[in-house]
Amino acid sequence: MIARATAIAGIGATEFAKDSGRSELRLAVEAVRAALDDAGLQPSDVDGLTTFTMDDNAEIAVAREIGAGELTFLSRIGYGGGAACAVVQQAVLAVATGIASTVVCYRALNERSGRRFGQATTPPGLDASWHYPMGLATPAAMVAMVARRYMHDYGATTDDLGRVSVAARRYAATNPAAWFYRRPITLDDHRASRWIAEPLRLLDCCQESDGAVALVITSAERARDLRRPPAVICAAAQGSGTDQFVMTSYYRDDVAALPEMGVVARQLWGQSGFTPGDVRTAVLYDHFTPYVLMQLEELGFCGRGEARHLIADDRLPINPNGGQLGEAYIHGMNGIAEAVRQVRGTAVNQIPGDGPVLVTAGTGVPTSGLILSGA
Amino acid sequence: MIAEAAERIAALGLSPARLARDPVNLPAIRDWLAAIGDDNPVYERDGLAPPAMAQVWTMRGLRARPDADPLHEMSAVLDAAGYTSVVATDCAQTYHRYLRVGEVVAVRGRLLDVAGPKRTALGEGWFVNTESIWEVAGEPVAEMRFRILKFRPGATPPASPAEPIRPVVGLDTAFFWAGLEAGELRIQSCGDCGALRHPPGPACPRCGALKPSYVVAAGTGRIHSYVVHRHPPLPGRRSPVVVALVDLDEGVRMVGELRGVRPDEVRIGGEVRACIVDGLPAWTPAGLADLPPWELAVTPTVIVSTALATRDFQDVHHDRDAAVRRGSRDIFLNILTTTGLVQRYVTDWAGPAAVLRGIEIRLGAPCYPYDTLTFTGQARGRDVAVTGRTGTGEHVAGTVRMAS
CATH class of the missing domain: 3.10.129.10 (Hotdog Thioesterase)
Structure with missing residues (x-):
């Protein structure tokens, strides 16, 4: 069992920018150093490194630059932002089994000033050939196909999507680290924003960011002796659905669903022993607003098609850092850092209570999730 | 200023x-x-x-x-x-x-x-x-x-316009693209159990056989969901592009561009008919009549x-x-002429008694000497959607409204 065996002992990040002016490797180094410093550990303590397959910084390059020594664990997870919590799960598995003692997870990207994911470019691979040439060549368009069907099946409207965006920007407005600090929006702003891929407007799409985030994972026991209160990893899960595609799982009976997150949810509740009612706040991967609604349903916070009511009634605080809509798009890793701050009680928009904090990774792809709690 | x-x-x-x-x-x-x-x-x-x-x-x-x-x-x-x-x-x-x-x-x-x-x-x-x-x-x-x-x-x-994104063809998918070249919309079928499947692959997920075959789709289906892509620009394409996920009558789903329809007219459940455009599967709303193509040597x-x-x-x-x-x-070619050619194409088809109420066109690729300008069109009721293409791309797309 991996439940409660490990903890996140340190978090680190660069500033969140649109043009960092620095290499991605340098961003990675800055974030990793900050995370180690936060934990009160040295580069020489690090014996494992994990990241996304999409990250352009080799583990060995990061190790060289921070001055780490020998490594016993190097690992990567695919499927874009779906990897975010799964790279932490890799660290958990390594630490819980004794393969490594201190694993750093990192993600560094110049996504705004460098390669932008939202542009339509020729992708590699056969699967993309069923969608890209026909005009589904951006993540927004691929999500829009699911969103349209979801709205059709359950009667959700673009205003329901807009409320997700408004809530995120309200939190970002009071988070000095957020790109949209002091820039809240109204539902009318959402209604007035231009169409990107109908039914998605610009304000349904997360921002594009430059920056890096790193996390230090070690055993829960050791974490208790380190500089910060540990964020104990009560559950760490990865999931892929039946007939899964990358962003285009259109060939299942039910298109308006994210069964891969259902796979994650069942494991998270099973491992941790918690239920949705226990959760204090959820940091949900918000690359596009409709998938926030659908995640809430897959995670069991409400019934199918009912998430819009949960959002409208403000029943569960979601993404108190402002999410990727409001804070930054660091491929979900900034959401994990926020979950750690919520557990520590040091978040700028601290949600009261001592219940566990749930965090998810990118959806529409094989995805992952974590439940964190205090010691 | x-x-x-x-x-x-x-x-x-x-x-x-x-x-x-x-x-x-x-x-x-x-x-x-x-x-x-x-x-x-x-x-x-x-x-x-x-x-x-x-x-x-x-x-x-x-x-x-x-x-x-x-x-x-x-x-x-x-x-x-x-x-x-x-x-x-x-x-x-x-x-x-x-x-x-x-x-x-x-x-x-x-x-x-x-x-x-x-x-x-x-x-x-x-x-x-x-x-x-x-x-x-x-x-x-x-x-x-x-x-x-x-x-x-x-x-x-001026830089030549970006090339449209083309499919990657592999050993397991070549039959599909070859079908489009041959004017057929093909659906993979299992050579053993007969299960249909799209997108295709080397193995049958139902019975495990490695004997892929195919059937030719009737080309009729209904819209399961759709997207109106507007931003950012797609290479070699003009926005908006309507893309529809279609439930084919054979029981598989397939993605293709939906043509001959205004974005605000698209509805989930709407009946479509398959067509092949630039070697890709595409759809038009059912009930459209195809105009015979017309080629003009410019x-x-x-x-x-x-x-x-x-x-x-x-x-x-x-x-x-x-x-x-x-x-x-x-x-x-000047735009007044393109408008005139569109008028001629539609009245040649509709007959001398046809009375036009409007012509609405958008110009794309310029039409130069020695281009062959090929007009195609689809009529629905009193509206005719017309497209004129040269070898380099779409020169004109528009709609002609006829009096009833």
Whole structure:
């Protein structure tokens, strides 16, 4: 069992920018150093490194630059932002089994000033050939196909999507680290924003960011002796659905669903022993607003098609850092850092209570999730 | 400065009526019909002007007198700022009635708005939107929304437009793309258990057999979901692009572009029919009638004679050196002619009795000498969607409205 065996002992990040002016490797180094410093550990303590397959910084390059020594664990997870919590799960598995003692997870990207994911470019691979040439060549368009069907099946409207965006920007407005600090929006702003891929407007799409985030994972026991209160990893899960595609799982009976997150949810509740009612706040991967609604349903916070009511009634605080809509798009890793701050009680928009904090990774792809709690 | 000028000129509203130099007359109609190649006999028989000639009557001629006209005024401002080249991009004409020989037409125009500066494939420029109303003795007979791009010709020839994204073909998927080349929409079937599947793969997920085969789809289905893609631009495509996920009647789903429909008309559950466009699966709404394709060999004579017959003396339509100097590859077809060709294509199909109420077109790739311009169309009710393509891409896409 991996439940409660490990903890996140340190978090680190660069500033969140649109043009960092620095290499991605340098961003990675800055974030990793900050995370180690936060934990009160040295580069020489690090014996494992994990990241996304999409990250352009080799583990060995990061190790060289921070001055780490020998490594016993190097690992990567695919499927874009779906990897975010799964790279932490890799660290958990390594630490819980004794393969490594201190694993750093990192993600560094110049996504705004460098390669932008939202542009339509020729992708590699056969699967993309069923969608890209026909005009589904951006993540927004691929999500829009699911969103349209979801709205059709359950009667959700673009205003329901807009409320997700408004809530995120309200939190970002009071988070000095957020790109949209002091820039809240109204539902009318959402209604007035231009169409990107109908039914998605610009304000349904997360921002594009430059920056890096790193996390230090070690055993829960050791974490208790380190500089910060540990964020104990009560559950760490990865999931892929039946007939899964990358962003285009259109060939299942039910298109308006994210069964891969259902796979994650069942494991998270099973491992941790918690239920949705226990959760204090959820940091949900918000690359596009409709998938926030659908995640809430897959995670069991409400019934199918009912998430819009949960959002409208403000029943569960979601993404108190402002999410990727409001804070930054660091491929979900900034959401994990926020979950750690919520557990520590040091978040700028601290949600009261001592219940566990749930965090998810990118959806529409094989995805992952974590439940964190205090010691 | 340009924005202020635009605001000032737009605030002037509709210009005073400016009379055509000549009444609607048969010689001009005959030259136009000959240049366009329109054999419809009704115009000469009944003394009517082809509707797409509406704009021709009030063209200024070779030696234009400079007088107050919002479009000319705005053009002068943009000329002075270095945006000296011009291409028309959009034209939406509405015909209240056909003009009769002998009538004297007047035009009133106003500037709607100016947007820019925009980076375009031709160079940096400004889009100018205008509205024109043609009147006979105060009676409105036709209206037009017109959009031009005034641009600064680049020092280097314009970059060729990005290539559209093409499929990657593999051993397990080649049958599908070969099918499209052969005019068939193929669905993978298992050679053992017969299960159908899309997208295809090497193994049958149901029985495990490694004996992929295929069936040919009937090409009918319903829209399961759809997307209207608007931003960012897709390489080699013009937005918006409607993409539909279709439940084929055989029981598999497939993604393709949905053509021949306005984005706001698309509905989940709508019936579609498969077609093949540029080697890709695509859909059109069921109930559309295909017009037979028409191929026009565009010679220099076609371009020059139609330019003159539409009384458009812009040098880019008859003087190759001038066209190249202004950033073009060669002389190119003018928008009045494209409008006329669209009219001819539809009335050739609909017959001489057809009466047009409007033609709305968007121009894409320019049409140069020695291009073959291929028109295709689909009719639904009284609307006909028309596309004209050259070897390099879509020259024109639009809709013709016919009177019922």
